[in-house]
Amino acid sequence: MIKRMAVMLVLTGLVFGGIFGFQAFKSKMIRKYMSAGQPPQTVSTTKATFEQWQTQDRAVGTLRAVRGADLAPEVAGTVQAIHFQSGEQVKAGMPLVQLNAEADAAKLKSLEAAAALAESTYRRNTEQFKLKAVSQATLDADAAASKSANAQVEEQQALVAKKLLRAPFDGRAGIRAVDLGQYLSPGTKIVTLQSLDPVFVDFLVPQALLARYAAGQRVLVTTDSFPGKSFEGRVAALDAKVDPATRNVKVRATVRNPKHLLLPGMFATVETASGGPVQLLTLPQTAISFNPYGNTVFVLDERKSADGMTELVAQQKFVTTGATRGDQVAVVSGLSEGETVVTSGQIKLRSGAVVTINNDIKPSNQAAPRPKDE
DSSP states (O other): OHHHHHHHHHHHHHHHHHHHHHHHHHHHHHHHHHHHOOOOEEEEEEEOEEEEEOOEEEEEEEEEEEEEEEEOOSSOEEEEEEOOOTTOEEOTTOEEEEEOOHHHHHHHHHHHHHHHHHHHHHHHHHHHHHTTOSOHHHHHHHHHHHHHHHHHHHHHHHHHHHTEEEOSSSEEEOOOOOOTTOEEOTTOOOEEEEEEEEEEEEEEEEGGGGGGOOTTOEEEEEOTTSTTOEEEEEEEEEOSSOOTTTOEEEEEEEEOOTTOOSOTTOEEEEEEEOSOOEEEEEEEGGGOBOOTTOEEEEEEEEEEOTTSOEEEEEEEEEEEEEEEETTEEEEEESOOTTOEEEEEOGGGOOTTOEEEEOOSSOOOOOSSOOOOOO
């Protein structure tokens, strides 16, 4: 019994001794690792430099034709002839649609005959009046009858003319909305006609930026229908009032459109250069850590290590950012020209962390980036 107790105690001592020994060894290795410091973190960097910036105001606008209308007849009638094709370029005064005007033309001939008779009667009675064969009252009545008959002829001529719809200006006809034999009521749309060169682009700007705009100012218009292509224009006019609901002002620019690529109703992005170029400290946007409590960057400083070697150390700084363009952002304060700034790998950094630089792959830093072909 005593021998069994001795063996159990020895085994228990060995177990606890092993446990305490392992814990002591682990603590020793942790202290050794911590005293050796963290391994250097690999980052990419760039130099903070001044670049020339041109202030650009951007707005979303809507294109509209300088002259555009949905054409419709003023009088009712049945379509007798169509003189245009959908999508065709038409000239001002070109016949588009003829409505049936046979009854109106016949009535016009009757009125013309009546007017001719009234004129003949007036001329005859004028000669009779010289001979005192008719009274002045008769001559006045004949003159009034002649004028009335001629007025009725002109009215009927105008009615007959309205049966033929003509293009009011040069432009491109849209898709035809009527067919032969169709009865049209007054105001029924026949076709849309749009003058496409030049076109207007209307956009809104805040009243705070109103001083930056003036007639004749250059604008660039882009649309997602034609990626990578821009259209140049000039500010034509500014609205005479500010919208009290939004405090915005409508601005209209005229854009040349010789190839008729831009169509009324499209939305477009309008960029307007304002003021002169300025020099701003510029970084790639990837270098900035945007946070609710402030925007920060990591800059690199040199220091001597414990073994006397020079090493790079990251230090976090708060910065104030300004405008952005493409991949770039302007830094207003908190950074000096020439400082080395981390552009990627910040997520694994803290102030005082040792780093190594690898710039084999760097984030994009383009003022006007464009997609690359695959």
